[in-house]
Each structure stands twice: as structure tokens, then as C-alpha cells.
Amino acid sequence: MTTFTVWSFDTPGGAEVASGVLRDAASEGLIKIVDRAIVSWPEGAKKPTTRHTHEDEWRGTGWGAFWGLLFGALFFVPVIGVAAGAALGAIHKSMEAVGLNKDQLDRIRAQVTEGTSALFAVTEDGNLDRVGERFHGLHGELIATNLTDEERRLLLETFD
Incomplete structure (x- = not known):
């Protein structure tokens, strides 16, 4: 099963550390990383x-488009204000098509603020409980969205 996960951390460097932990878990066969991205929001920025x-150079451009759209919806479009309402609605519809609803986007947006960071990952064949155990002590919180086969197909077709 393909899973979209977001781990939020209460420090700007937490996601970078968690990224290394995730990479180590993958090298031990606990999870397969399809792709990942890191968001860091330093104090004062x-x-x-x-x-x-x-993760996969051949697919990097497609995943880059996905991450760009997602991060735009989460962090950059909302600051434009009410004038961007229609555009934001379209972005939310696009994200719903791949399994992320408005409530999930709002929850992520509320948790990733100045002074924090987040690790966003698309993974397969993983034991998220065992991987999550490795994040203990990093002061993070896991938000997981399991994608159905249809959502995965749509995500890959749209952004791959």
C-alpha cells in the first residue's frame, strides 16, 4: 500500500534529522521511499x-510538480488573501483527487509554522508503527493519509 505521510517537528532542523532516520529505515527494509520533501521554517523567516x-531522478520532475502544488497550497497561496479564493479552491480540488482533503491540508498548515519543520513522504510497503518508533525523541507528530490504489494511480498519472 502506498502511504502519504507528514511528520511535523517542533524545531526547524527536526525534519532533516527525521529524513536521515527514514532513509536508515529504508536501508533496513522497514519501508520503501517513493519520494520525500522537507519543509523548514526558521524563526524570523x-x-x-x-x-x-x-529519490528517483527519472520521476523527479513529476514529483517536483506534486510537491510544488502541495506546498503552494499549504504555505504560499494562503498569504495572497481572499483574491486567491478561486485558485485555492482549485488547488484543494487537485489535492482531494490524490487523497488529501481540505481538513488534512488545514491540519498540516496549522502544525507547520515558524520555528518548526516537516518531513513529507510517499512510501510503500512500510511498517509505519516501527518507523514512527524511530522518531521518538525528535518531538514530532505523525499525520498519515493512506492512499487507495485508485488515488495512487491518479497521483502517479498526474505527477509522474
């Missing part, structure tokens, strides 16, 4: 920085 790790 007006907006977060994002970094896509390009």
Missing part, C-alpha cells in the same frame, strides 16, 4: 524553505 530529495 517570512516563509518556509522547501527541499525535494529526488
